[in-house]
Amino acid sequence: MSDAPLLELKKVSKYFGSVIALQDVSMFVRAGEVTCLLGDNGAGKSTLIKTLAGVHLPSEGTYYYEGEETLFESPREALNRGIATVYQDLAMVPLMSIWRNFFLGSEPTKKIGPITVYDQAFAKQTTREEMAKMGIDIRDPDQPVGTLSGGERQSVAIARAVFFGAKVLILDEPTAALGVKQAGVVLRYITQARDRGIGVIFITHNPHHAFPVGDHFVILRRGTVMGDFSKDEVSREELVRMMAGGADLDALEHELSTRA
Numbered sequence: 001m002s003d004a005p006l007l008e009l010k011k012v013s014k015y016f017g018s019v020i021a022l023q024d025v026s027m028f029v030r031a032g033e034v035t036c037l038l039g040d041n042g043a044g045k046s047t048l049i050k051t052l053a054g055v056h057l058p059s060e061g062t063y064y065y066e067g068e069e070t071l072f073e074s075p076r077e078a079l080n081r082g083i084a085t086v087y088q089d090l091a092m093v094p095l096m097s098i099w100r101n102f103f104l105g106s107e108p109t110k111k112i113g114p115i116t117v118y119d120q121a122f123a124k125q126t127t128r129e130e131m132a133k134m135g136i137d138i139r140d141p142d143q144p145v146g147t148l149s150g151g152e153r154q155s156v157a158i159a160r161a162v163f164f165g166a167k168v169l170i171l172d173e174p175t176a177a178l179g180v181k182q183a184g185v186v187l188r189y190i191t192q193a194r195d196r197g198i199g200v201i202f203i204t205h206n207p208h209h210a211f212p213v214g215d216h217f218v219i220l221r222r223g224t225v226m227g228d229f230s231k232d233e234v235s236r237e238e239l240v241r242m243m244a245g246g247a248d249l250d251a252l253e254h255e256l257s258t259r260a
Contacts, residue, residue: 004067006031006199007052007083007168012061014047021047022223024061029168029199029216034190036210037203038243039220045203048220049172052201053085054078066167082167086157088176094146098138099127101145102160130159134189151182158189162196169193170201175209187213207239219243 005028014022022044029035039045050056051063054072063070065081072078075085092101103123110119124141131138136155145153154174161169171190175183190213194200204210210217217234219227219242227234227242 003030005029005064006066008064010062010064012051012058012063014051014056015059020223022051025225027218027225027228029201031167031199032194032197033215034194034200034202034213035216035218036214037201037218037220038205038207038210038239040205040243042222043220044223045220047223049085049170049203052170053083082165083170084161084164084166084168085170085172086161086174087172092145092153092157095144097142098145098148098156099123099141102127102130102156106164126163130163131155134159134192149182150178151185154186155189158193162193162198166198168199168201170203172203173205174202175204175206183209205243207236207243211236211239
């Protein structure tokens with residue numbers, strides 16, 4: 001595996017009028033690694049995701065992709081280059097079948113004489129095969145995606161991104177609304193995507209979810225990078241303290257002890 005970053009930001013800032021959303025953010029993502037972007041609410045994670053995905057242009061700084069300085073003008077441009085973002089809402093239609101959701105917006109077609117029709121057989125078979133590669137046995141690809149568990153819906157979104165050629169997979173809080181068991185299912189899919197050579201960016205506020213799968217950890221607070229560590233440089237407990245702010249925790253502990 002090459003040590004050269006697949007994606008890299010250098011001193012990127014993003015301003016909305018007088019509001020500083022990101023300030024001098026530098027980070028990198030390598031192929032075949034999970035980079036965990038950790039931060040609490042208001043840390044700037046959403047702005048950073050949208051900057052990586054082509055929704056926002058950086059106000060300052062440099063964006064490199066596959067070794068070249070890059071500016072994505074739109075999410076479609078980023079997606080066409082291999083940067084796929086799976087947002088919390090998953091952009092799925094609950095009443096539609098699994099296979100229709102899998103190919104939503106990129107429907108496969110075939111010719112029957114002069115007529116072009118949706119290739120349903122290909123779509124169903126491909127959905128079943130791609131989900132099997134993620135470790136999910138689809139009983140019936142015709143079942144509505146809304147009948148799947150939260151973890152299974154995440155798996156559909158991840159498998160879809162991988163199938164359509166994602167080189168970088170950005171996952172926006174994929175475990176936030178899930179219980180322990182379903183979160184574990186999604187974490188397994190994240191490692192499977194990594195093992196297929198994809199550079200995964202796992203955005204979360206939960207270091208207990210990040211630490212088991214992460215190879216690289218970036219901690220964001222108030223729009224700035226407060227830490228950047230490989231797995232052998234930091235413990236789970238240190239991640240928790242840095243995310244919460246060690247001084248804040250110490251002050252709270254002291255306050256509570258004085259009330260006792």
